[in-house]
Amino acid sequence: MRIAALFAVCLASAAIAGERRLLDSGWRFHQGDVSGAEGLEFDDRAWRRVDLPHDWSVESSPTKDAMSEGGGGYHIAGVGWYRRELPLEASKLRPQPPSAVIRLEFEGVYRNSEVWFNGRPLGKHAYGYTPFSFDVTDRVRFDRPNVIAVRVDNSGQPNSRWHSGSGIYRHIWLRTSSEVTVPADSLWVRTKELRTESAAVEVAYDIDNATERDLDLLAHVTLRDTSGAIVAETTERMVSAAGERAPQVIGFEVASPQAWSIETPTFYAAQIDLLAVSEHGEQVLIDSVSQRCGLRTISIDPQQGLLLNGERVVLFGGNVHHDHGPLGAASFDDAERRRVRLLKAAGFNAVRTSHNPPSEAFLDACDERGMLVLDEAFDSWRKPKLKHDYSEDFDAHWREDLAAMVLRDRRHASVFAWSIGNEMFERGDAYAVELSKEMAALIRDLDQTRPVTVGVNGLGSRSWSDLDALFAPLDMAGYNYAPEQYALDHERLPGRVMMGTESYADEAFVHWHETTTRPWVVGDFVWTAIDYLGEAGLGRVFPPGQPPKKPWEADMWPWRGAVCGDIDLLGHRKPVSHYRQIVWDRGAKLHAAVEPPHEGDWGLTPWSVEPSEESWTWEVEEGTPLNVVVSSRWPKVRVLLNGKSVGEAVTTEAEEFRATIAVPYEPGELIVVGLKEEGAEAERFSLRTANTPRAIRLTPDRTDAIADRQSLVFIDADVVDDHGVVHPLADRVVRFKVEGPATIQAVGNVDLTNHGVYAGNSFSTYRGRAQVIVRSSGKPGAVKVTAEAEGVPPATIQLEFAPPSAPR
Template sequence: VASANANVTFDIDNASDKARTITPSVTITDSEGKVVATRTGKPVTASARQVTPCTMELTIDNPALWSPDTPALYNLTVSLADDGNVIDSVDEHFGVRTFEYSADKGLTLNGKPIVLNGGCAHHDNGVLGASSYDAAEARKVSLMKQAGFNAVRTSHNPPSPAFLDECDRQGLIVIDESFDGWRDSKTPYDYSRDIDQWWDKDIESMVLRDRNHPSIFCWSIGNEVIERKRIEVVTTAHKLASLCRKLDPTRPVTSALAAWDSDWEIYDPLAAEHDIVGYNYMIHKAESDHQRVPERVMWQTESYPRNAFANWCKVNDNPYIIGDFVWTAIDYLGESGIGRFYYKGESEGEHYHRNQWPWHGAYCGDIDLTGWRKPISHYREMLYNPDKKLYMAVREPNGYYGEIKETQWSAYPTWESWNWPGHEGKPIDVEIVSHYPRVRLYLDDKLIGERNVSRDTGFKAVFHIPYTPGKLRATGIDTNGNEVEEVTLATAGKPAAIRLTPDRTNLSADNQDLAYIVIEVVDKDGNVVPIADNMIEVSVTGNGPLIATGSADLKDASSYKSPKRKAWKGRAIAVAKSSHNKGTIKVKATSPGLKSHTVTLKSVK
């Protein structure tokens, strides 16, 4: 791109009792602080007690383009001068990028084809609950990026500004969603009570607040509205979508449509109010819909985690399906029990069938509450990113802890573990996912077998073998027959120590910064013991408090404020916060019979 035009619109609010002559100026700098465009406007007469709108246009030569791989940002400074003296200024970051989409060509970003490997994300921050610290929002985006996602749907409300700032900085494409339901209630105190009075004000607040974020691709006006079969729903959708387009004509509008019965085609008038049609768990209708409405562009706004391969095939094979958003990217506190697997004898059914206590959160995320990526996450990333070529995990033997029962949003319990005491000699499944044409599996360097891997096998190879402690090694074989990559899983010894790994060691002394400290139970050689469930106590001293501990066990009902936490699958997490004082923060974890560990964090101004 040779150049980009930046149309800068701002208001001069003269709160004084007399008219003033104001000279506006605009400066754009790149990520290194270099001025790439600047302009001083003509003097403007700002009437007393009035708001005066202004527009200025600048040109950026050879702009750096924003994308998930290269999230280039610019800074815009608008200054107001009175008689040569700057009396006010404001800064805003923005990016330069171009999205285009059509049913025949799919989605392009800056002229290059892209498909969206997306995840839905709730507003909460796991063990912190609904608290929205900037560092927690940054971590949420970072976890999604590390898991291979390139897009997020903010279900079902606009996210915090800090979250969107991080999507801009780290490169995550956003569907910015306004409401869950509309006029028919889903719960007694939901938005249905307020929509008639507030919908226009809330849409306006969302769009005007968020429209400068380059990460935002699309506005969403709703999710699974109950009244979808009544003709009035088309009028509501038209009003919401029209206001979005009026306030921001540069972005498309979507919402998430669903059907809980055999009816689907009757929603065509509702779908027609959208620029991109969202399908919740209905993408199997895509081909027939395309035949009926060939110009329709669609994406799956919610999908079951277990259907990763089938949904990738839909996106990969059909240009009119531009992405898939799994429910969900990260486990969250809400919809208690969704995504759970359980054992025979425990409470039956889905999360919505009955109270599933002690489940107190959602286990349908690709990433658990501690930030650990479940095997389904690695599989999903590999489908959308052929550069990721090899991963191995082990399917929990059915009956080892009990007869396994699954639910709609669950994935079969699969672990990065070769610790199955008491199962010696009994069958167990080792699952390898790969983009290599063949894979081999070794146990203690003895070849177990070799398998072909391709799309026909779902890019998976499953080895059914008797369990023997030792070291598993999976290798990827290229087209020349060479073993070019390997991954391993080894049987860990008995728990011997605790290992703490903070995500950062330097914090800002602003009473807001956070450090997430992963807690692992390890054997004498430093290997994580994936079956460890030791009780761990965390203490924090110095210039900052401990604000949370947790594990991925959503049946552990102990308080997230408690300093004591039982490890689950050998892992837990703690969160320390800075104070207003600079200095050190010492985090120590102890457990009876285990070697303790202490890490030191620095809180700096």
């Protein structure tokens, strides 16, 4: 240890606290394996320049013979290399050498990554969804640029039941800290007791002393409210043993606490200033770490269900895979924030991260929006579901991967429970019980504040009671597609707390009823909240007369994704989403959609719903009866067509808040009226027939973009008539052009049989809609986006990318 220099360096530095620097820009990428690419002098000038996050699997069209098969959306995989130069100036590091410890931190690489620094190997990481890091302190050079090389091997296929993506799809950071530090993953705030007048809070953290001496230290701990005012503080003195990492806990009482909740996700900020005390009593700041936190309590019991801050919460949840449609698996912070906004707008208050740990940005967004999270670790354990899935790495790595998830995510107020797996093939085997015990014990060693669960789907012909031993070490039992078991199992095991970890989309009413009438069932998570790439064809509707097939029963080509979501691939809500929100009484009270004209019964699988469209534009003869499906929390509804009443129906709980009314087709305006008990009009919902397409309407999802090479703007491109009605029968190719400091990151539509390249600059509309995603190139200024299509004039919008110093 360079202890002689420790105090001198600290005293000479005005800013000793550590830093974290994003390393996402300036990479070179090569798809395919290359001999010697880890070498320091390797010539990579011919490689393609890319900025992270990056998913090479969606940069080309799917192919029927792709090794990823339908589970991976028929996208390419294989091997890829990344290289980047990293100039470092010792004088600009915080803290400065020789006391600086320098680490490379990877948030997620899919899959089997191997990392070199200046030509020397750092190590490997197998699992594609957990963070990992390497100490590069002794390998850094300051006289010339450093070189990072990363090999990503996703060639073992198939290995995922959904689109995993390929590459460095989450962020990379360079972290500098002192040799005596509070590791970032060790700091977290837990609320022991929460009352109106006060809260009992513990600040837990570690002190890592990498020096060769015992040190006399002071830890000054503060907690600040949203205004920045200190609401609690204390100073602890301790001796830190040489070469040891020791846990610390400091307790606080916080007066008049502002609780974090779904409705009001309020934050505090905890900060630890670590000071070294010299033999002469001098105090020198050697590290400063801060973290936002939410004060809240979580508990469960079979009489009251899930309690958040002592109040019962019923989970209206959805399962979500990690891809972002045309972006693939690339985890941009803006895409994660947008996803949570969409979920909240659809009424969801909870999400299950099926079936892997999510990005940290997603959890940050859930914290900010008040979205509860069931954080899940694995899809498979020891028995494989696919030839090359996580089962290959399970025995060697499950402990470190499970710990990595908990250590990273326990600071998030939104995370209310941990899930150790999903539908594992060995769930009925004796050794699975031991694994359940081991996993639960590992989690509780790291976090005792949240319940542990697992999601399973029964044992076929065997009784659900055969799963009792698997559930016994856990706090909650997760039931996939088995609402009929809630009452039966409660009678046998009245102390069990249950949760619907997966449910079919067309069983919204059943799960609402079974959940809200049984306090021991804490909530339900539909499969799924959002359409996703991979698991090709799940949820598709087969035409009348064609036998329905599940993805594992047939080749689903040309499908590249699943359409079982409440929200489509571009972020638009489907009729089933509105129905579910109405059934669960989550705000909306009235909606209507129209079944496409057909003869015979649709071919449906359990994940399908009968098709319907939010449209009154159909290519049928006038007078053809069309079924209008009305969802309503009003007791009765009336349907008007061009001002004339054509029918009424009751839509109470007895009718499952839904009615179907046959309406003879006639172009114009269809209006559905929600009626109160006494018959008075309460609300209207209307659909209009689209006239001749006249324009492309460009609608950005936001206007507060930042020029930081990471910001995205999602722009819907809709073909509309002169009244602004989207025309669903006039699809055409839209070509996009961007002028100014931005680029096109992706384009796409919701048709998962379309094989267009998402990484292009044009895409056809589907039912009148497409989307372009624009990315900042790092410079502030105006950006002009133009869309051109045959038969309509070009459309333009102006965006403004503000300097990064501007408030976000």
